[in-house]
Amino acid sequence: xxxxxxxxxxxRRARIAVSLQFALYGTILGTWTARIPAIKQHLxxxxxxxxxxxxxxxxxxxxxxxxxxxxxxxxxxxRLLLPVVLADGLLLVAPAxxxxxxxxxxxxxxxxxxxxxxxxxxxxxxxxxxxAWQAPIMSSFHAVYSVGGFLGAAVGGLCAYAGLGAxxxxxxxTGLVVVxxxxxxxxxxxxDAPEAQPPADRRAAPLPGVTLLGVLVFCCLVxxxxxxxxxxxxxxxxxxxxPGFAAAAYAAFSxxxxxxxxxxxxLTRTLGPVRLVRxxxxxxxAGLGAxxxxxxxxxxxxxxxxxxAGLACIAPQVFSAAGSQDPAxxxxxxxxxxxxxxxxxxxxxxxxxxAAEVTGxxxxxxxxxxxxxxxxxxxxxxxxxxxxPAPSPAAG
Numbered sequence: 323x324x325x326x327x328x329x330x331x332x333x334r335r336a337r338i339a340v341s342l343q344f345a346l347y348g349t350i351l352g353t354w355t356a357r358i359p360a361i362k363q364h365l366x367x368x369x370x371x372x373x374x375x376x377x378x379x380x381x382x383x384x385x386x387x388x389x390x391x392x393x394x395x396x397x398x399x400x401r402l403l404l405p406v407v408l409a410d411g412l413l414l415v416a417p418a419x420x421x422x423x424x425x426x427x428x429x430x431x432x433x434x435x436x437x438x439x440x441x442x443x444x445x446x447x448x449x450x451x452x453x454a455w456q457a458p459i460m461s462s463f464h465a466v467y468s469v470g471g472f473l474g475a476a477v478g479g480l481c482a483y484a485g486l487g488a489x490x491x492x493x494x495x496t497g498l499v500v501v502x503x504x505x506x507x508x509x510x511x512x513x514d515a516p517e518a519q520p521p522a523d524r525r526a527a528p529l530p531g532v533t534l535l536g537v538l539v540f541c542c543l544v545x546x547x548x549x550x551x552x553x554x555x556x557x558x559x560x561x562x563x564x565p566g567f568a569a570a571a572y573a574a575f576s577x578x579x580x581x582x583x584x585x586x587x588x589l590t591r592t593l594g595p596v597r598l599v600r601x602x603x604x605x606x607x608a609g610l611g612a613x614x615x616x617x618x619x620x621x622x623x624x625x626x627x628x629x630x631a632g633l634a635c636i637a638p639q640v641f642s643a644a645g646s647q648d649p650a651x652x653x654x655x656x657x658x659x660x661x662x663x664x665x666x667x668x669x670x671x672x673x674x675x676x677a678a679e680v681t682g683x684x685x686x687x688x689x690x691x692x693x694x695x696x697x698x699x700x701x702x703x704x705x706x707x708x709x710x711p712a713p714s715p716a717a718g
Contacts, residue, residue, distance in 0.1 A: 332511075333455055339509035340451050343407055343444040344463045345470035346499050350414050351437065352474020353495045357481075360488040361417055361426070371423050378427045379434035380668050386438025387661045393439075394653025399447040404507040406443050410436040411499030418489035438664075442657045447510065449645030449652055454511060458595075460638040461586025468580040532655045534703045535644045536662030538599075541693035542636045543663045544670030545606060545629055548690045549575040551671035552683065553626050560683050563619040574627035582634025595639045595704045603698030606632025611691040614684055629690065636697060637663065643704045 362372050393402060413436045416429035448463045474495065481491040549572055557568035582602075589598050609628020613621045644659045645652040670690075677686035 333451075335509035336451050336511045337455065337459065339506045340403075340444065340447045341463055341466045342502055342506055343403060343440070343447065344467040345473070346407055346411070346502060347437075347440055347444060348467040348470025348472075349474035349477070349495060350410055350470075350499065352471040352476075353478045353491060354414060354417075354433075354474075356475045356478025357418075357488040357491055360482060360491075361420075364418075364488065365420065365423065365426060367423065374423065375417075375426045375430045379430040379437075380664070382431040382434025382436075383438035383441070383664055384661050386435035386440075387442050387657050387664065388438075389435075390439045390442035391654040391657025394443055394446045394656075395651050398513045399443050399450060399653070400510050400513040402439075402443045403447055403510060404503060406436065406439045407499060407503045410440045411496045411503070415489065415492040415496055418487070418492050438660075441660055441664075442653060445641050445656045445660065446645060446653050449642055449656070450511060450649075452642060453646070453649065458587045458590035458642070460642040461583045461590065461635055464634075464638045465580060465583035465586070468576070468583060472576075472580075529648065529651065529655050529658070531647065531703060532644055532658050533662075534700065535640050535655075536659040538697050538700060538703065539637050539640050539659050539663035540666035541697050542633050542640075543666035544673075544693055545610075545633050545690035546579075547667040547670040548674050548687060549626055549629060552674055552678075552687060553622075556683055556687060557619050557622050561617065561619045561622060567619060567623075570623050571626045574623045575630035578627040578630035579634045582631045583638065586635040586638060589635060590639065595643060596701045599636050599639050599704055600698045600701035602632045602635050603694045603696075603701065604632075606694035607691045607698065610694070611688065614687055614691070617684065629694075632694060639704055643706075646706065 358372070358376075361367075361375075367375075390402075390406075410433075413429070413433040416433060417426055420426035420429050444463075448460055452459050477495065478491055481494070553571035553575060554568045557563040557571050558565055586598075593601065606629045609632060610625045613625020613628075616622075616625075640659060641656060644655040647655055674683075674686045674689055677689065
């Protein structure tokens with residue numbers, strides 16, 4: 323039976339509310355990234371000291387993701403979303419107020435924890451909204467996150483150009499978070515009913531297949547991290563392009579990733595998740611691999627563009643599959659997948675840098691292409707699993 327008009331309106335409002343959370347998540351992260359140099363300069367940090375702070379942020383994010391899984395399953399994403407996004411926005415300001423490295427590390431640990439909590443909470447809310455929508459919409463949420471990242475980076479860059487300090491920049495973004503998140507908080511779906519939570523004997527049961535899904539996101543995020551950290555270096559140092567043209571590689575990657583996510587839901591309806599992820603992995607591997615073999619700056623820009631287009635739809639499909647396997651424990655499943663993915667984003671560029679010392683950067687950059695082939699070969703992991711049967715009552 324078609325949904326009543328009121329249901330359509332409430333679902334649209336819920337989709338808008340979750341989309342705004344993704345946009346704010348991207349804006350917060352993009353703004354922080356753009357003002358890292360200002361934080362470094364303000365405290366007079368060396369590269370190694372700054373790395374300690376960034377490591378604290380990464381550690382906090384993983385801690386937050388792990389904590390969020392069980393919190394989401396116990397309380398529901400609807401109850402957590404507003405306080406978590408407000409915490410993320412407020413804690414953004416803290417690093418700019420730090421007076422020394424030790425305080426900065428503590429601030430970034432707290433900020434990373436809130437960011438990890440928001441990551442899992444908003445993805446769980448997105449899976450729940452998609453289930454109510456009864457059509458693929460997960461890629462659109464991740465597309466809005468990409469838009470938010472561009473917005474945050476632009477805000478940070480403009481504030482830096484205008485001579486505003488990091489604290490003023492972060493305070494402005496925090497204000498944006500408050501005025502956006504608070505009025506739209508009531509638009510989300512109603513909180514889960516208590517009976518929707520898993521019974522006690524299922525809470526510790528294994529989540530079959532989720533680790534493999536996490537490995538797929540790990541492979542995907544290695545490629546994203548490689549593009550962010552090494553694409554410009556590859557064009558400038560290995561191919562001898564100008565600094566301005568070298569920057570085009572990551573721009574092409576980012577633009578094509580956003581474009582891929584904007585059409586991802588339509589592709590999901592047409593191809594289905596398994597065929598879409600398989601084709602996406604092949605596109606990423608073939609595009610980057612051909613560019614590395616060609617060894618020309620123009621080919622490299624096109625290759626990183628193909629990598630972005632190929633990776634665009636993989637993570638949204640994997641998050642959707644993980645959160646749908648056992649809806650009552652979606653938070654735990656998404657937390658495991660997201661933690662492995664984030665680990666890939668952090669560790670992948672380091673591994674590529676170490677490999678480049680031995681083989682050279684062009685050969686080291688083949689790692690994301692090989693991992694994309696693995697994702698294509700493992701796309702069958704996204705097929706829905708049979709529902710877990712309820713436990714039989716004990717004999718009397």
